[in-house]
Amino acid sequence: MTGGEQTGGALSGIRVLDLGRVLAAPWATQILGDMGAEVIKVERPQGGDMGRLYGPDFLMDAQGRKTRESSFYLCANRNKKSVTVDLSSAEGQQIIKDLAAQCDVFVENFIAGTTERFGLDYASIRAINPRIIYCSVTGYGQDGPYASRPGFDAVFQAHGGMMSVTGIPDGMPGAGPMKTGPSLMDVMTGYNAAVGILAALLHRDRVSGEGQYIDVALLDTAVACQSHLMSNYLISGRVPERRGNEGNGGGPAQVFKCRDGEIYISAGNNHNFVDLCRVLGAPELGHDPRFVDLHDRYLHRSELTGLLSDLVLQWDRRPLMDALVEAHVACSVVNDYADVFDDPQVRHRGILIDMPHPLSPTGSVPGIANPVRLSDTPVRYDRHPPLLGEHNDEVLHDMLGMNGMEIAALRARRVI
Structure with missing residues (x-):
């Protein structure tokens, strides 16, 4: 442990440096934050995480104006602090290295090879902090002929075969491949990354005393998550057909x-x-x-x-x-979504939560509870999804010992 914030959660004392953007990597770090880790989210000084721009819905302020807090961003970034750092600048890269020296976990989701150009790859960070767990979340993984390709959730539903088995069967109205409604590949990849990070932390603290590198890919997740349906193909050799809304086990x-x-x-x-x-x-x-x-x-x-x-x-x-x-x-x-949140069991389980938010006219924003219920170290919702750069001064002062003039100078040079 690095001696990060003590929240009383299961991961209290674990500090995470989160360079993730959009959904898969932020989802992983939100899970860690929910469990009590201190998560420091690094964003671009202008614009921030591109997930902030994803519509169609945004939090509106008291004057009815659209904020930069999209519903997409809000769903995956609670329990974090936000700092803005220009990773393309030498000063920005040094700030990341200095922060990483005091962290247990480093998460990034740039296309393979990008962090090497910034001098922020695993080898460089490990040289500073041998105990760090470094997790890369990418579309196709760190090696292989497609490693440099970009991609988003539905691309991997197509590439991994999921679309071919989802949708209306051939010969029926509306037949054809179909993606899932939510971005399930991103979310499941986030869960896989979180599991890998937890395993690596346990190994470090119980066995080796050192960190390790974790390579998590959306393509791998897209194939693996098809479980028994993919196993049916491997055992039988028969390519499965789309079955619409029919189940995969007993019937009808x-x-x-x-x-x-x-x-x-x-x-x-x-x-x-x-x-x-x-x-x-x-x-x-x-x-x-x-x-x-x-x-x-x-x-x-x-x-x-x-x-x-x-x-x-x-x-x-x-x-x-x-x-x-x-x-x-x-x-x-x-059920449609309105039905879901009106359901007695959903209400009883507390799946809908409210978190305070400084820009909300009501003072809070709704969200979805973490589905894991821990008896002795329950999930906590201590921090709203942060405003862009909301914690620059706090993090740079408390972790790196910078004073107000030094921070102001970095801001003037657009490093932060």
Whole structure:
């Protein structure tokens, strides 16, 4: 530990230097900040993290003017301090090195080779601080023929095969590859980076006494996260087809239309199927030889889907959900976001949080809670997503011992 801020969290005393931008790397460092690490976010002096510019929605101030705090930026940068540093200048590079000397973790997500040009690559930082954990988050990784390529979330959904198995099946209206709604590759890569950092910290503190380098790529994540579907291909050699809203395990499992909306039903085993048929008023289907077990239902899925669709269409979705829940058949109405935050379980779990924010007319901004619940070192939400350069003076004074005149001079030279 470097002796960073003591917050009482599980990572209290760990200090992170965060050069990440947009989503994947900032997501990783936000997780560390949520767990109690002191996170120092480094941004460009003019403009900052490009994620601040991503619309369409921005926090509005008391006069109804758009701020530079986009909803995109706000979702991934709480529990951090912001400093602005020009990495292209020699003075800026030295500031980063001086900060890194006092940090446990260094995170960056520049295209491979960029940090070497700045003299901020792993070898250079390790020479200053052998205990540091250095994590690079890139699209294609640090080596290989595509290492220098840029890329964003949906590019890796396409490259990693996820789009090919997502979307409406061929031969149906609207057929074709489809990306997921949220940027799941970025978020999952952020989780992978955080896991790698935690493992490296544990190894340093329990085994080696030294840091190490972590290489995390969105492409690797895009392939690995497809888990059992990718395993099906590796075992069978058959390229999977898009299955729309059908499930990947037991069935029937898919979206059905009710009179007033959609419901997802997953009758994952034979008992569930019998109970589903009983609730729908067609108990004989549960014993029909065509549908008696999972394999039979898969072979005759088109016939079964047609029969069940007609039955489900006779119901309103919430009464049907209540009846299926009573019968222990897994299901849910298809919620939009307004429905989600009005849901009793979501409210009970405290998934929606409010954090104070100096630019908000209400004094706070809404956000999503960290989903990890620790009994003895709970997640804390101590800092709002920082304003650009909000902590320049604090960090440069407290960590590097600079006085007001020195900081003002750096600002005048546009180093910070």
